[in-house]
Amino acid sequence: MRPxxxxxxxTLVLAAVAMTVLAWLLLRWLASGGSSVPDPGWVGGVAMVFLGAALLVGGWQVRKVRDGLPNPAITPLRAARTLVLAQAGALTGSVLVGWYVANVLVLLPDADVESQLARIWAFGVHAVIALLLAVAGMVVQSWCRLRPRDDEDENGSDRT
Structure with missing residues (x-):
């Protein structure tokens, strides 16, 4: 059995593409009714940076314990929670990439207007930050992965 x-x-690419398509359809529908695309808030970008940094710090601690350095604060439960948070961060980042890219796509026809161009850049920066959050989640997930033990063969069963 494969672990x-x-x-x-x-999975992350599919989630981002699906969110891009759905959000683009929704935003186009709202725009046809006279609503404008909401401005991206700086709070969202700061929150994503904070979450990505916290993921990396927590994942680094788990990685050190996995590699043999003792740290009584890192329990198996905390390591499992770090892994789940990393996976949630990766999925959240990929979905947010789709959301911000959809906003850029809706605003692109008006890119010649200076105010819209500034909004396109803001959404683009948010998309890059969301991508970095997804990458941080994937990196921490790899740090939380246990290495195979010496007494196991490549199928994961004991050699006895």
Whole structure:
């Protein structure tokens, strides 16, 4: 039996593409009714940066324990929670990439207007930050992965 490998990059790409399509359709529908695309808030970008940094710090601590350095604060439960948070961060980042890219796509026809161009840049920066959050989640997921033991063969069963 093959162990669970966690969140895959293809899953993140599919989530981002699905969110882009759905959000683009929703935003186009709202725009046709006279509503404008909401401005991206700086709070969202700061929150994503904070979450990504916290993920990396927590994942680094788990990685050190996994590699043999003792740290009584890192319990198996905390390591498992770090892994789940990393996977949630990766999925959240990929969905947010789709949301921000959809906003850019809706605003692109008006890119010649200076105020809209500034909004496109803001959404683009948010998309890059969301992408970095997804990457941080995938990196921490790999740091939380246990290495195979010496007494196991490549199928994961004991050699006895």
């Amino acid at each position: 669970h490998s966690g969140i895959r990059a293809t």
